[in-house]
Amino acid sequence: MLLVLDSNEYIFSLGAVRKKSCEILLDKIVSSFPKYTVRLPRMITEEVKRNVSPAAFKEFISFVHIFTTIDEDILVPFELGSKYEFWGLKPADAFIAAYIEWTGAEILVSENRHFLSRHNDLPFKIFNAESCFRLL
Amino acid sequence: MIRIAKAKRHIARARELSSRMKSSFPKMKESEIIAKIRRDRELIWGEKFAARP
Numbered sequence: 161m162l163l164v165l166d167s168n169e170y171i172f173s174l175g176a177v178r179k180k181s182c183e184i185l186l187d188k189i190v191s192s193f194p195k196y197t198v199r200l201p202r203m204i205t206e207e208v209k210r211n212v213s214p215a216a217f218k219e220f221i222s223f224v225h226i227f228t229t230i231d232e233d234i235l236v237p238f239e240l241g242s243k244y245e246f247w248g249l250k251p252a253d254a255f256i257a258a259y260i261e262w263t264g265a266e267i268l269v270s271e272n273r274h275f276l277s278r279h280n281d282l283p284f285k286i287f288n289a290e291s292c293f294r295l296l
Numbered sequence: 297m298i299r300i301a302k303a304k305r306h307i308a309r310a311r312e313l314s315s316r317m318k319s320s321f322p323k324m325k326e327s328e329i330i331a332k333i334r335r336d337r338e339l340i341w342g343e344k345f346a347a348r349p
Contacts, residue, residue, distance in 0.1 A: 168333050174310040176319035177329060183311075190303050203340060210336045211329075212310070213317040219310035227303045233344065252341035272330050 161296075163189070163198050164260050166270035167207035169289060174220055175212045181289040185269065188296060190227065196296060200224065201259045202233045203252070236262050260284050267292060 165186070172182035189196045205224065209217050224230060236259050244254035260268050260283075267285050269292045287295065321329055 167337070168330055171329070171333060174307065174314060175321065176314050176317060177321040177324070177326075178311070178314075179326070186307065187304075190300060190307065193300055193303075203337070203344070206340050207333060207336055210340075211321075211333060213314060213319070215313040216310040216317070219306045219313060223303050223306035223310070226299055226306065250338060251345070252337040255341065256337075271326070272334065 161196050161267070162263065162265040163196060163267045163269060163292075164200065164256075164263065164265045164284075165189075165198055165204075166256070166268060166272065167204045167211070168271045169269050170204070170208045170220065171211045172271060172289075174208075174216055179271070179289065181293060182271070185289040185293045185296075188293060192296070193227070198228050199231060199263050199265065200228065201231050201236070201256075203255065203259075205230055231259070231263070233259075257282070267295075 169182050169185065172179040173186040189198060205221070208220055212220065233255065236255065240258035240261055241251070241254045244257040245251060247254075249257060256268075265284055267287060269287055269289055271288050273288070324332070
């Protein structure tokens with residue numbers, strides 16, 4: 161199963177303020193590899209970079225390089241992003257939604273309840289860490 | 297197995313380092329941190345793409 165974890169999941173799992181559910185989820189995904197895999201776009205790594213210490217970010221990048229690959233933002237088709245912008249999402253959120261559709265991921269995990277919550281016809285499901293952990 | 301062990305080591309190290317660092321996050325509510333991350337997303341987007349022709 162392919163998942164995309166929003167930046168807040170990594171930040172709450174590895175940063176200065178942590179949520180147990182986010183820590184447990186990341187640990188479970190890593191332990192269950194390759195049953196569950198994650199992908200992430202460059203933009204999410206940049207969001208993590210802004211919200212953890214430089215030393216922790218270095219470890220995060222080392223983890224990412226071992227565990228998965230970073231997709232360059234430019235690879236995501238422009239038309240996909242436009243579709244979500246047309247739906248009323250902010251450009252950056254539209255990009256994340258387009259990225260998830262482009263990767264074919266089944267689940268977006270995010271602690272941001274408002275993210276994409278207005279849309280029921282998305283090609284992927286949205287869970288927070290706690291509900292995703294129960295599902296896996 | 298080695299790959300998983302290495303990944304876990306980096307996760308543990310990141311958590312350990314984050315615990316030692318000073319941050320404004322402990323003073324903030326969860327909703328405030330999420331809002332800050334969202335603002336950062338928009339800023340990053342602006343820096344990366346908005347200035348392009």
